[in-house]
Amino acid sequence: MTDLILTTFDWVPEMPRGYVRDIRVRWGLEEAGLPYRVESVPFRNRDAGHFSYQPFGQVPWLTDGDISIFESGAILLHLAERSDALMPVDPRGRSEVIQWLFAALNSVEMASLPFSLFKFTGDTIETPGRKLFDQFLKARLQHMEAVLSRREWLTGAFSVADILMADVLRLVDRFDGLTGFPACHAYVARATARPSFVKAYADQMAHFDAADAA
Numbered sequence: 670m671t672d673l674i675l676t677t678f679d680w681v682p683e684m685p686r687g688y689v690r691d692i693r694v695r696w697g698l699e700e701a702g703l704p705y706r707v708e709s710v711p712f713r714n715r716d717a718g719h720f721s722y723q724p725f726g727q728v729p730w731l732t733d734g735d736i737s738i739f740e741s742g743a744i745l746l747h748l749a750e751r752s753d754a755l756m757p758v759d760p761r762g763r764s765e766v767i768q769w770l771f772a773a774l775n776s777v778e779m780a781s782l783p784f785s786l787f788k789f790t791g792d793t794i795e796t797p798g799r800k801l802f803d804q805f806l807k808a809r810l811q812h813m814e815a816v817l818s819r820r821e822w823l824t825g826a827f828s829v830a831d832i833l834m835a836d837v838l839r840l841v842d843r844f845d846g847l848t849g850f851p852a853c854h855a856y857v858a859r860a861t862a863r864p865s866f867v868k869a870y871a872d873q874m875a876h877f878d879a880a881d882a883a
């Protein structure tokens with residue numbers, strides 16, 4: 670029996686499948702070769718037990734023995750402490766990974782979420798607010814385009830920062846938001862071609878397919 674347990678929903682609608690954030694954790698666990706198992710909580714009826722692990726009633730969370738962690742970024746940092754396949758051990762390398770991990774979540778995902786949510790809901794109504802959100806995202810993508818046109822990975826080697834940045838950009842790409850940003854698009858393609866991502870994606874899809882079949 671392994672100590673690492675990843676918890677995700679038992680079922681989600683078709684639309685988010687392949688993009689539920691447990692994929693970030695699965696991907697990291699696969700890159701690091703750490704053994705783990707997956708447990709489920711109900712998507713429809715979220716009880717107090719669920720909120721005691723994830724105060725927003727969301728997924729994922731990870732338990733490692735008697736430690737329980739929510740927030741995909743925090744979970745990946747926790748795993749990175751256990752494997753240099755996810756973060757180098759030298760102080761400079763570590764701080765580079767940590768800064769890019771926060772950049773993925775706080776500078777890029779923060780700008781991309783409104784765009785993705787509009788796309789998810791199928792809302793196409795042009796409003797001044799919507800235009801502002803689109804411009805905000807484009808500005809962030811322009812800066813990422815400049816960065817990614819000069820390097821293969823965000824830091825010296827593939828790391829948890831790439832898992833987060835690639836996953837954030839992957840959702841933008843799903844809705845054709847990377848048109849005009851070829852380096853960002855190529856980065857997503859490069860990252861998601863990694864065997865660990867391919868397995869993580871297949872496992873998430875199989876998890877939700879199994880729920881349909883049950």
Ligand SMILES: N[C@@H](CCC(=O)N[C@@H](CS)C(=O)NCC(=O)O)C(=O)O
Nearest residue numbers: 688689690726727728729740741742
């Ligand atoms: N910042 C959180 C976000 C978690 C999150 O948005 N989870 C989604 C699944 S991808 C969720 O649980 N959605 C259901 C809800 O918000 O009610 C993280 O990165 O872990």
